[in-house]
Amino acid sequence: MIVTAILAGLVLGGTYALIAMGLTLQYGIARIMNLAYGDMIITAAFLAFALYSGAGINPLIGLAIAAPAGFILGYAVYALMMHPLVARAKDRVSLETDSILATFGLLFVIQGVLFVIFGGNYTSYSYLNVPVTILGTNIAANRLLAFVLAVVIGGLLYLALTRTRWGTALRAVAVSPSSAALVGIDVDRQARFAFALGGALAACGGVVISMYQTFTAASGVVFTMKALIVVIMGGVGNVLGALSAGLILGLVETFVATYLDPGLTLAATYLIFLVILLWRPSGLFGRSAR
Amino acid sequence: MTLFKRRHVLQTLGLGLATLAACGLTVASAEDRKSVRIGYAVSKTGPNAGGAGITTIPNYVLWVKDVNDAGGLELPDGSKLPIEVVEYDDRSSAEEVVRAVERLATQDKVDFMLVPWGTGFNLAVAPLFDRFGYPQLAVSAVTDKAPEFVKRWKKSFWLLGGGHDYARALAAVLVEANKAGTINNKVAMISIADGFGIDLVTAARPAFKEAGLEVAYDKTYPIGTSDFTPLINEAKASGADTFVAFSYPPDTFALTQQSQVTAFNPKVLYLGVGTGFPVYFKNNGENATGIMSLGGIDPNNQENAAYRKRHEEVTGQGPDYWGSVITYASLQMLQEAIKRKGLDREAVSEELSTGTFNTVLGETKLEDNQLRQLWWTGQWQNGQFVGVAPANRPGASKVVLPRQPWKAQ
Numbered sequence: 001m002i003v004t005a006i007l008a009g010l011v012l013g014g015t016y017a018l019i020a021m022g023l024t025l026q027y028g029i030a031r032i033m034n035l036a037y038g039d040m041i042i043t044a045a046f047l048a049f050a051l052y053s054g055a056g057i058n059p060l061i062g063l064a065i066a067a068p069a070g071f072i073l074g075y076a077v078y079a080l081m082m083h084p085l086v087a088r089a090k091d092r093v094s095l096e097t098d099s100i101l102a103t104f105g106l107l108f109v110i111q112g113v114l115f116v117i118f119g120g121n122y123t124s125y126s127y128l129n130v131p132v133t134i135l136g137t138n139i140a141a142n143r144l145l146a147f148v149l150a151v152v153i154g155g156l157l158y159l160a161l162t163r164t165r166w167g168t169a170l171r172a173v174a175v176s177p178s179s180a181a182l183v184g185i186d187v188d189r190q191a192r193f194a195f196a197l198g199g200a201l202a203a204c205g206g207v208v209i210s211m212y213q214t215f216t217a218a219s220g221v222v223f224t225m226k227a228l229i230v231v232i233m234g235g236v237g238n239v240l241g242a243l244s245a246g247l248i249l250g251l252v253e254t255f256v257a258t259y260l261d262p263g264l265t266l267a268a269t270y271l272i273f274l275v276i277l278l279w280r281p282s283g284l285f286g287r288s289a290r
Numbered sequence: 291m292t293l294f295k296r297r298h299v300l301q302t303l304g305l306g307l308a309t310l311a312a313c314g315l316t317v318a319s320a321e322d323r324k325s326v327r328i329g330y331a332v333s334k335t336g337p338n339a340g341g342a343g344i345t346t347i348p349n350y351v352l353w354v355k356d357v358n359d360a361g362g363l364e365l366p367d368g369s370k371l372p373i374e375v376v377e378y379d380d381r382s383s384a385e386e387v388v389r390a391v392e393r394l395a396t397q398d399k400v401d402f403m404l405v406p407w408g409t410g411f412n413l414a415v416a417p418l419f420d421r422f423g424y425p426q427l428a429v430s431a432v433t434d435k436a437p438e439f440v441k442r443w444k445k446s447f448w449l450l451g452g453g454h455d456y457a458r459a460l461a462a463v464l465v466e467a468n469k470a471g472t473i474n475n476k477v478a479m480i481s482i483a484d485g486f487g488i489d490l491v492t493a494a495r496p497a498f499k500e501a502g503l504e505v506a507y508d509k510t511y512p513i514g515t516s517d518f519t520p521l522i523n524e525a526k527a528s529g530a531d532t533f534v535a536f537s538y539p540p541d542t543f544a545l546t547q548q549s550q551v552t553a554f555n556p557k558v559l560y561l562g563v564g565t566g567f568p569v570y571f572k573n574n575g576e577n578a579t580g581i582m583s584l585g586g587i588d589p590n591n592q593e594n595a596a597y598r599k600r601h602e603e604v605t606g607q608g609p610d611y612w613g614s615v616i617t618y619a620s621l622q623m624l625q626e627a628i629k630r631k632g633l634d635r636e637a638v639s640e641e642l643s644t645g646t647f648n649t650v651l652g653e654t655k656l657e658d659n660q661l662r663q664l665w666w667t668g669q670w671q672n673g674q675f676v677g678v679a680p681a682n683r684p685g686a687s688k689v690v691l692p693r694q695p696w697k698a699q
Contacts, residue, residue, distance in 0.1 A: 001523075008519040015516075111335070120339025121607075122539045122564070126573055130698075131551045140551040143517075212547060213516055214540035216340045218382075222514055250517075257520035262511040263483055 004137045005258045006251065011139055013250020014147025018208065019223055020230035020242040021154060022201030026074075028237015029174045029194035032082050033096055035103040037202055038224030039110040044070060044206025045215050046114060049123055059127050059211055066203040074199020078192045081106065086188065107220065114217035124214040142211040149208060153201065154243035161239065170194055174237045229269065233276050235286030245284055248272065326363050326633065328354070329376035329400030331390030331415075333407055336382025340539060342407035344567060345430050345613040348605040350375075350404060353621040355604055364629045376400055384414045391415045395422035401633050402624065409433055409485055416443050425639040427620040430613045432456075432489060440659040445639040449616050449661040453493035456584050459666030459679040460494070460560060461501040463582075464532055467691045468503070473557045476530035478507035480521050482538055486563065490536040506530045515541065518548050525554070531692075532558040539564030546574060546581075550696045557692035558582065566611030566668065566675050578670040580693030585612025586668025586677030588685030597650040611668060611675035616661065619649035 019041060026034045034040075044066045051057040051065065081102055089095035128145065131138035161167035172180040173190045181187050205223075209215070230249060234241025249269060256268040276284060330350065333342040354373050357363055362370035376398045380387035387406050394400050395418065403424045405412055412431040419426035420443040427447045433439070434452035467473045477498055481487035487510065498505055506528040509521060518541070525533050533556035535545055542564035549559070564570060565583030574581075587594055594615060601609045601618075609615060624638070626647050631637035646655045651663065665677030669689055676687040 004523060005520065008517065008523075012517045012519075115335055115339075120333075120335060120343040122340040122344075122543075122567070122569070124540075124543045124569065124573060126547055129547045129551060131553065138552050140548065212544070214543045216337075218336050218339060254517070254520050257511075258524065262480070262509045262515070262521055265515065266512045 001258075003135050005254050007134060007137050007139060009251035009254035010247055011143045011147045011250070012254055013247035014150040015143065015205075015209065015246075016226060016230050016249050017154060017243045017246025018146050018150040019202070019205040020227040020234070020246050021150070021157065021239055022198035022205065023224075023227040024198075024231045024234065024237055024239060024242040025157075025194050025201065026198035027231060029170055030078065030082070030191040030198070031086075031092065031095055031177070032078070032099040032191075032195060033103065034195075034198070035100060035224060036106040036110055036220075037103075037198075037227060038220035038222065039107050039114075040070065040073065040199060040202040040220075041206040041209065041223045042215055042217065042220040043073075043110060043114065044203035045210035046118055046123065046217075047203075048207040048210045049125055050118075052125055052127065059207055063204060063207045066207045067200045070203025070206075071196045071200035074196035074202075075192060077106070077199070078195040082195065083188070083192075086191065111217055111220065118217055120217055122214050122216055123210075125210070127211040129212065140212060142208070145211075146205075146208045149204060150243060150246065153204070154239055157239045158243075229273055231283075233273055233283055235280075235283030238283070238285040241283055241285030245276075323371065325374035326371045326402070326628075327374050327376060327398065327400040328402050328404060329378075329394035329398055330404035331378040331380045331387050331394065331406055332404075333382040333387075333411075334379040336380075338382040338408055338411075341430070341563070344607070344610050346405075346407040346617055348601065348607060348609065349614060349617040349621065352601055352604050353618060353625075356600075357625060363625060366630065366632045380406060380411070384411060387411050388414055388418065391418045395424065402628075402635070402638075404621070405429060405431075409489075416446055419443070420445060423635050425624075425635060425642055427624060427642070429617045429620050432486065434489070434493065436660050437658060445635075447620075447642060447656060447659045447661075449620055450613060451660075451662070451664050451666070453489040454497065455664070456666050457490060457493035457497040460534070460582075461497045461503060462681075463667055463679055463689055464498075464503055464558065465501045467558065467689075472691050473531035474529075475502065476504050476506040476528065477532045477534060478525035478528045478530040478556070479505055479509075479534045479536075480507075480518075480525070481510050481536040482515075482541060482562070483510045483512050484538070486538065487536040490562070494534070494536070503532075511541075513538070516544060518545050519552065522548055522552050522554050525556075526552070530556065532556060532560070534558075534560045535562055537562035537564070539567065543570070543573070546570075546577075550577065553696065555693075555695040559693050563612075565670075568608035568610065571670065571673060571675075577696055579672075580670060580690060582667060582669045582678070582689075583612075583675070584666070584668065585610075586665035586675055586687075587611055587615065588665075589672075589674050589676050589687065591652065591685060593650045593652065615650055616664075619651045619654060622649040623647045623654065 023037050026032050047066050048059045048062040051062045052059050085098040128142040130141050132141050132144055161171055169185045170190055172185055173187050177187045230242055230245045234245030252268050252272050253265045256264050332346055333339050354375055358372050362372035364370050378390035380390055394403055405426055405428050407430045409431040412428040425445045429449045432450050434454050436448035439446055468475050481491035507525050542561045560582040566585050571578050598609055627638045627641040631641045643659055667679035668675050669678050678687050678689040
């Protein structure tokens with residue numbers, strides 16, 4: 001029983017981690033609090049659905065289409081909408097306020113476009129809904145895929161950020177954009193790249209989630225909320241933090257549902273959120289002072 | 291400077307699009323009696339759009355098209371007036387639906403109003419319909435309090451029964467199967483901690499107890515739950531042959547998928563809203579067979595079959611197997627009542643209350659302002675979601691239990 005709960009929790013946590021990693025890049029490095037993040041996820045989910053049900057394209061191939069598309073969309077959004085805000089922002093706080101307002105608007109634009117194209121109906125299809133037996137427990141292959149993707153992407157990003165020159169530059173921008181410019185880093189370019197990368201990750205998350213979760217054009221905000229909790233819990237801008245916070249959240253929810261009461265999962269989510277923030281105000285892996 | 295302009299354009303564009311999406315409204319000039327104005331506020335966007343988009347909106351569209359194609363609404367003198375629609379999006383907000391209904395009555399001065407989607411929303415607008423004297427044919431509203439409501443709001447009509455009706459019917463089906471030795475008397479039950487789930491589970495607990503069924507597992511889960519593995523595992527461990535979930539569509543779909551993965555094969559599988567959606571059969575195919583839920587149809591009712599076909603042709607999607615046909619029937623009743631009594635709302639309400647109508651449901655008559663000829667329990671059989679309870683109602687299909695185990699797809 002306990003093995004089942006742990007595995008189910010890890011797999012659920014994998015989904016949370018997967019959707020949160022993109023946001024942590026966008027918020028931590030590009031410093032854009034992207035409220036339309038969840039809608040980018042849903043857009044990718046609809047793309048995967050349209051490809052699968054319309055053209056019979058395997059969602060795994062859909063993943064290969066959606067990820068670059070997400071990158072391009074993220075890049076374009078940053079270049080067109082965010083760049084002017086960054087350019088005129090006096091400090092971090094004013095950029096955050098402006099970006100929240102701008103992406104709040106973007107949220108409705110994306111949602112509106114999705115409504116016009118796909119309507120407001122529940123959308124779902126099922127793909128890879130086959131059991132994979134691990135340690136005597138059946139786990140859905142599509143959820144396992146989300147978990148594996150989260151761990152692989154999280155691990156690769158972590159290595160890239162800590163071991164490469166490019167990653168060091170990104171982290172420098174995250175720590176102090178003004179000082180990063182002094183050592184010859186093109187802050188704007190790095191931020192744009194981080195934002196676009198976040199878009200690509202959102203697209204990956206959307207495609208994988210569409211395989212097993214029912215979504216409507218309006219459900220983006222749910223994903224934004226969940227991702228935001230994970231990001232803040234893990235420490236803003238920290239990929240490893242998002243991964244571990246996501247997994248912790250999944251484990252807590254599953255354990256509470258199994259051993260206490262399924263009705264308390266939401267309460268448990270926010271309780272653990274509160275406890276972690278009281279213990280480490282800047283998140284699990286966050287730096288204590290900026 | 292160019293960037294600034296571009297930003298401005300984007301903002302304006304965004305605002306424009308959002309506004310467009312938010313309120314698709316059409317107001318035409320109100321010249322006297324070239325048309326009958328029918329108004330409604332319904333959730334075209336927001337969390338309720340998924341439900342309204344399948345049960346309510348397509349039927350409004352279909353009915354208006356049907357009527358206008360036939361030359362319009364017929365009045366007692368035999369003349370016909372086309373329908374002119376005034377439509378608002380309530381954005382799934384209760385405040386918004388109230389505001390929109392008030393506006394329909396006071397500013398748009400519509401002749402008749404159609405109802406919004408959802409139990410809560412129908413209750414929210416009931417006092418307004420009553421105050422402005424409009425008949426309210428509440429379809430997608432499941433409430434046990436209907437007998438009280440019809441006394442409080444004389445022109446309100448409740449067409450989808452109450453939680454107790456569905457719970458008692460299910461209990462009867464289970465008791466029957468238990469007596470036949472098909473299943474044991476244990477039930478595992480989960481429900482969503484929201485309107486529909488709370489209503490149904492509150493009705494189910496006493497109904498099951500009365501019927502001598504033992505509830506071995508009984509838990510609620512919050513809205514937005516996406517992983518049901520722990521609940522399914524617990525239900526499996528409870529040893530119950532019957533699994534009941536009073537769930538919303540996303541949960542219904544997830545439960546179906548996850549039961550297959552965990553090889554959870556209860557002999558009776560009863561799921562909530564969404565089981566009767568055409569997409570449910572499309573996604574699950576043969577595996578849907580035997581799964582039970584609320585609602586259903588009589589597969590041999592020709593009128594209903596013709597309606598389903600036309601619905602799919604006109605709106606591009608199939609109707610659901612629960613509220614859709616009732617929605618269309620309610621519109622036919624309104625149409626017929628107008629034909630008999632004209633545009634006098636008082637007289638039309640009276641006619642709706644006492645008259646007998648020919649609709650896609652067959653001969654339809656309300657009892658105490660409520661529709662009672664309903665299918666309380668249905669089951670997927672041969673690619674159709676057929677009504678199995680009340681078993682003594684003409685057209686009822688025989689319930690087939692136990693459900694076959696999941697087949698690999």
